[in-house]
Amino acid sequence: MKITMKHQIEERMDLARQFAKRLMDSEADCKDLEQGLEENPKLKELYDDIATNLHSVNYERTDRQEWIDFQNKFLSRPSRHRNLIVRYAVVASVCIAVLTVLLIYRSRQENVPVQISSVTNLPTISVNDKVYTLDSTGIGQFLQQNHVGVQQIDKELAYVVDSLVPVEQEWHTIRVPRQGEFTLALADGSRVHLNTNTVLRYLVPFSDTTREVWIEGEAFFEVAPDKKKPFVVHFEDNNVTVLGTKFNISCYKERPSCATLLSGSVRLSNLHDSVILRPGQEGIISSTQKQIMVQDADVKVTTAWLNNRFYFKGLPLSEIMETLCDWYDLEVQFDQKSTGDMLFSIETKRYEDIDSVLRILESTRKVSFKRKNQLIEIKSNL
Known part of the structure; x- marks a missing residue:
């Protein structure tokens, strides 16, 4: 299948989601929905393209929870809302169904695979001034140098450290290039999801008293609990200290740094200020202000890149x-x-x-x- 066709289908799928978002707005009414079509030509085009297929839709109730939720939220409304809301919901559903059939039909006609190859930019790991590509060949070369044991599956690198065998500490640096993502499973059980254009530096194994990493870019941390060894994330002149929690840090150069907490508790500190974040809060640090600004976070926005x-x-x-x-x-x-x-x-x-x-x-x-x-x-x- 041609890439342009896949993009067109994905665009239409996103437009269908926009229909759904309008429907989920509890304040929306018929006028709002009609205005939305007029303001967005692509939504209007989508509606016109598939309106002729409405007569073929088998619109019936099911026992699925999605239908029950839809029925409770929308079909209990006054009748003047009901027909148009149902109509738009059906349009979105037909859109997805028609495009899926079109995708299958054309891919069979052209007799080519539907999948498109993934991004080829590969992350690297640097140890003792030597750089290894994070693929099967690079990992093989890495292990031949008698470094600490690792295993790699797809886009995840996992450390395997035998606590009974003494291991000399060494600095490891993961670099994720543009167009890339990677996940790191540390020996303590913590996981770090690295976004594009990100660098993470850390000691392997950790010291006996603390677990410290240094980051430039963006990463989502799932820290394994260990009251005896705090987990500290350093970025620029700031740091986040935790015992076990989930949080996101964004610290790209020339942009404000931000730490967003999803669960647990963390202390965000710099040379001038120190605050404790609660779940659902974020601390923002800009180069022009000494104080850390704490505010409620939109977690869906912060973690969108993970999805x-x-x-x-x-x-x-x-x-x-x-x-x-x-x-x-x-x-x-x-x-x-x-x-x-x-x-x-x-x-x-x-x-x-x-x-x-x-x-x-x-x-x-x-x-x-x-x-x-x-x-x-x-x-x-x-």
């Missing part, structure tokens, strides 16, 4: 493009500063190339994009 998605909520286009360029290994150029200051909200899958994401941003009619090899030129339409 292979982008989720930007009211962010300047310049910040959005920084994240996109990290993932797609591109550069960007704005026609003027005010273009980069425009605010956008978007949630979508991390596609194999950036074109599909750019089309979604262009659907707002506020900006247009022109791609020249690895450079993206952005122009305001306002």
Whole structure:
């Protein structure tokens, strides 16, 4: 199957999800839904494309929990809401069904596999000034040097340390390039999910009194409890100290650093301030302020990357493009500063190339994009 077809299908799937989001808004009414179609030409196009298929939908109740939830939330509303809401729900369902059939039919006609090869940029591990690629060949070379035992399955590296056998400490550094992701399972049972363009440095094995790592980029930590050995994450001049919890740290250069807590408790500290975060809170540290700003976090936004998605909520286009360029290994150029200051909200899958994401941003009619090899030129339409 051609990549362009896959992207088109994925775009349509995201549009179907936008229908669902509008339906889940408890304040939405018929006027809101109609206005949503007029404001988004792609949603309108999607509706028009499949409206002729509505007569063939087998619209009946089931005992599935999804239907029960839908029935309780929407079908108990006044009748003036009911028909249009049901109609839009059916449209979204038909969209998914029709596109799935189209995908299968065309892939059979062309007699080619549906899957597309994954990104080839591979992370590396550095030990004693030697660099090993994190694939089967690189891991084999790594083990031949009598380093600590490791096992690799797909995009995860797991340490295997025999506590009865003395091991000389050594520094390990994992580098995840642009367009890459990786997961690390440490010997203490902790797991670290590394986002694109991230570096993690740590001692193997840990010391007898503490577990310390240093990070640049972004990572999600699942720390195994150990009251005798605190887990400390260092980034720039800051650190997070925990005993056992789940949290996300984003500390890319030239951007504010942020620690977001999902469960447990952590202490976030720098040279000027120290705070304790509760679940659902985030601590933000900028280069211009000494104090740590604590606020409620939108965890879904923070952890979207773990689910292979982008989720930007009211962010300047310049910040959005920084994240996109990290993932797609591109550069960007704005026609003027005010273009980069425009605010956008978007949630979508991390596609194999950036074109599909750019089309979604262009659907707002506020900006247009022109791609020249690895450079993206952005122009305001306002």
